[in-house]
Amino acid sequence: VLQYEMQLGGISQRLSQFGIIDEFMRIKRSRNDYIREDMAEFRGSTPRHLSKHFLTLERHASKHSLNAGYSFRLPRTYPGSIAWYNDMLDKAMVLLVKIGKPDIFLTYTGSQEWPEIMENLFPNTNWQSNPLLVCTVFYLKVQEVLDDVMNKEVFGKVAGFVYSIEFQKRGMPHLHLLIILKAGNKMDRVDRIDRHVWARIPEVDVIGPNPTMRERVVQEMQKRLRKDVKNFMLHAPCLGDNTAYCQQHAGQDSTRYGTCTKKFPKQLSEFTRIMPDGTVMYRRPEGVGIQSKDSSKDTVMVTNEWVVPYSP
Structure with a gap:
């Protein structure tokens, strides 16, 4: 079937x-x-709730020309x-x-x-x-x-x-x-967090001319992970682009206009830190980048500050 x-x-x-x-x-x-x-x-109700209900129906009917009917739960x-x-x-x-x-x-x-x-x-x-x-x-x-x-x-x-x-x-x-x-x-220790959660572009090891089978397998896994991160785990750089999807709901607050609602770019950090309020600042080292597209579909160099956290 x-x-x-x-x-x-x-x-x-x-x-x-x-x-x-x-x-x-x-x-x-x-x-x-x-x-x-x-x-x-x-069906049952109290007089107070019935009165409130019919007033609501009457108000909506006057605005939208709706006939007051009956409801069920x-x-x-x-x-x-x-x-x-x-x-x-x-x-x-x-x-x-x-x-x-x-x-x-x-x-x-x-x-x-x-x-x-x-x-x-x-x-x-x-x-x-x-x-x-x-x-x-x-x-x-x-x-x-x-x-x-x-x-x-x-x-x-x-x-x-x-x-x-x-x-x-x-x-x-x-x-x-x-x-x-x-x-x-x-997840109350930095080593456990670093083992299970990454927020960086993975690097690919350089192997010698006669690599072992294990080195080849590891390199292929690193290449696959790097490709997946590039395709699925990068937040397109949106600075200065007020038409980006992540900035369409900034509202009328002029102080927030033009800011990313997903709070990107993130702060770079050489180490993972557990903040006093319990939130985590993931390790995002400097100097690592990859070519990708920004919110305007232009090719740019994207660094770790634009990586969405993932589990390798």
Whole structure:
């Protein structure tokens, strides 16, 4: 069935996506109708809340010509409802109260260049034509990430974790993962932070004319990491470019106009420092640069002050 659905999505492209969305909305409307009819039997309120509610309806109706109807409350078993979000938040907060605050905030983003996606696309199509393939590959990748964190303990022994998956408007899904480490594994030492988090452009070792197999493997890994950092982990230099996406929400405050909302460029530092308020100033040594594009798509030399922190 999965293979058939992927073929159907890859061949018909947007037409199949419209059909899937239409069927999904029919199912959702049917469920909403059931909840509305079921909730009508249990509806209740106080006079004060009813008065406030009808005043709000009247005010909106006068502004937008809306007819005052009736509302119903979606239960917490309905994904995406306010009650559902509140329930998820309550569970996450209980976890933090019992175990402790998170030590690592990890973001894992899908890539359209993954070979599992590129090798399974139909001719003359792209990843946007087959969202089922993208979601399937991303789900399997997320399971690998969770296995690395929980079972292989790449960051240390884990006491608990909580995560969310978002799509937003850019298309590719991404994972936000909060990790709580056990005592003795906390990111409260500079050597542990330097081992797991980098904020610099990786350098490639120069090897001799007769390198060993290990030296070749290490050099290839360094080249791959340097390429990935250049392609995915650089914040495009935006100084003086008020049209850059990171400066579009600076607001009307003239003191902040023209500043990067992502707080780039970062301060260069030869050592990692843990600040008194608990924040970390990552090691960003001087003298390391790589050619890349700025926010205006011009070729410039980018240094470590523009690197987004990543885990090698």
